[in-house]
Amino acid sequence: xxxxxxxxxxxxxLNQQVAGATVVGVSCDWKxxxxxxxxxxxxxxxxxxxxxKTWKKFESMxxxxxxxxxxxxxxxxxxxxxxxxxxxxxxIVHLRMTGHFLIITPEKRKDTKNAIHEKVNQYxxxxxxxxxxxxxALSDLRKFAKIAIAKKSDIDRIIIVGxxxxxxxxxxxxxxxxxxxxxxxxxxxxxxxxxxAGIGNIYSSEILWEAKISPLAKIENLDDKExxxxxxxxKKVLKLAIKMRGSSESDYRDVxxxxxxxxxxxxxYKREGxxxxxxxxxxxxxxxxxxxxxxxxxxxxx
DNA sequence: TGCAGTGTTGCTTC
DNA sequence: CGAAGCAACACTGC
Numbered sequence: 001x002x003x004x005x006x007x008x009x010x011x012x013x014l015n016q017q018v019a020g021a022t023v024v025g026v027s028c029d030w031k032x033x034x035x036x037x038x039x040x041x042x043x044x045x046x047x048x049x050x051x052x053k054t055w056k057k058f059e060s061m062x063x064x065x066x067x068x069x070x071x072x073x074x075x076x077x078x079x080x081x082x083x084x085x086x087x088x089x090x091x092i093v094h095l096r097m098t099g100h101f102l103i104i105t106p107e108k109r110k111d112t113k114n115a116i117h118e119k120v121n122q123y124x125x126x127x128x129x130x131x132x133x134x135x136x137a138l139s140d141l142r143k144f145a146k147i148a149i150a151k152k153s154d155i156d157r158i159i160i161v162g163x164x165x166x167x168x169x170x171x172x173x174x175x176x177x178x179x180x181x182x183x184x185x186x187x188x189x190x191x192x193x194x195x196x197a198g199i200g201n202i203y204s205s206e207i208l209w210e211a212k213i214s215p216l217a218k219i220e221n222l223d224d225k226e227x228x229x230x231x232x233x234x235k236k237v238l239k240l241a242i243k244m245r246g247s248s249e250s251d252y253r254d255v256x257x258x259x260x261x262x263x264x265x266x267x268x269y270k271r272e273g274x275x276x277x278x279x280x281x282x283x284x285x286x287x288x289x290x291x292x293x294x295x296x297x298x299x300x301x302x
Numbered sequence: 303t304g305c306a307g308t309g310t311t312g313c314t315t316c
Numbered sequence: 317c318g319a320a321g322c323a324a325c326a327c328t329g330c
Contacts, residue, residue: 001309032324075310096310098326123326142325144310184319193311201309249309250328291321293308 002095004165004198005241006252006260007075010101013255014070014077014136017103022066022131023081026059030125030143034058037150037158061089061149062128074161074197077101090155092148098123098251099138099145106133141251161197165234175231179219186222186230187215187289199234202247202269205295207233209268214301215287215294268295276300 002010028034036058065081065088072078079091093099102124126138126147138145150158163170163178178195190196190204199207208215210233213226222230246252246260249270253259263269267277268284272295276282282299 003309006309094311096324098309140325141327142308144324146311191310247309252309290319 001097001200001202001249001252002100002246003075003200003203004072004238005203005244005262006100006246007072007077007095007198008242009246009254009260010095011070011072011077013103014067014079014101017255018067018130018134018136019069020066021134023062023064023128024131025129026062026127027129028055028126031055033125033140033143033145033147035146035148036061037148037154058149062091065089073159074164074193075200076159076161078155078159087152090150090152092150092155092158093138094146095140096142096144096146098142099140100251100253101255102137102139102253102257103255104135104137109133109135139251139253161193162195163197165196165198165238172228172231176224176227179227182219184219185215185289186213186217186219187294189219190230190234196234198238201292201294202249202266203237203241205269206241206267207237209295209297209301210237212300212302215289215296217302268297271295 034055036054062081065083068080068082068087070077070079075094077093077095079093080087081089081091123139123141124137125140125143128136130136138147148158163174179189182189182195187204187208190199190207191201205215207230211226211229213222213230217226241247241262244260244262244265245254245258247262247266248259249263271284272286274284276284276297276299278297278300280297280299282297284295285298287294287296
């Protein structure tokens with residue numbers, strides 16, 4: 001569920017609150033989510049940590065390090081860890097479906113009643129304790145989230161993502177170029193992380209409504225004008241969603257445990273059977289594209 | 303009550 | 317080889 005706007009909101013929160021902090025301990029009760037990336041492994045790179053020995057390796061690469069800063073790459077969150085001044089390890093996290101980070105202060109730890117979203121505590125499967133007593137916790141109901149520790153030389157092998165939609169250098173011209181030789185329906189192509197990174201099921205529907213393009217339209221049939229409206233809609237929708245601190249359909253929370261606000265202004269997502277906000281007499285339809293629910297207005301999206 | 307459906311990704315199958 | 321299906325997991329709602 002966390003797509004670009006949600007991940008960006010989390011990364012901004014982490015940067016504001018924990019950049020510069022030192023990790024003094026890590027714990028995990030679901031070690032399947034952890035991997036250690038080393039230069040010696042091939043071809044997928046990951047060693048799954050099942051033994052205590054490999055967990056110790058992970059621990060040794062994180063504990064005692066300073067969180068220099070936190071970055072977003074597509075839907076990935078990267079904690080840049082440093083010893084002295086040089087960044088020497090990257091903690092890479094993908095939240096998948098239901099993962100989210102929470103920063104738990106010592107006060108909140110004591111105050112169990114008011115602490116966090118009450119149902120969240122039991123889903124915390126990974127924690128990093130900071131020297132000031134705060135905890136960075138990863139809550140994940142479905143346990144799909146992935147955490148990897150990697151050296152700089154391994155990072156590009158793990159994070160393979162395309163253009164960032166909100167990068168100022170990502171122009172309309174580059175956008176057109178990426179799709180020039182691509183085939184297939186536009187919705188699935190917008191969600192292809194190796195082309196453009198960060199758009200998922202919710203925002204692809206929202207962007208295509210904004211652009212007045214059917215999710216079933218074939219990318220190879222779209223003209224320049226239509227490609228331009230998708231490009232503009234993409235930037236507009238994602239920027240506004242970040243401003244609203246993301247969409248909370250179910251589990252998503254920001255690092256302080258608060259819901260986002262964008263779900264309140266979804267134009268099509270989960271609005272099946274309702275009137276189109278364009279007041280064009282259209283009713284929002286729900287279809288399946290590649291096993292995923294897709295929402296669109298049958299009147300204005302052609 | 304039980305089973306289909308739920309944001310994502312990646313591996314397997316055809 | 318590319319597209320489609322399904323598994324990973326736990327909960328909700330019909």
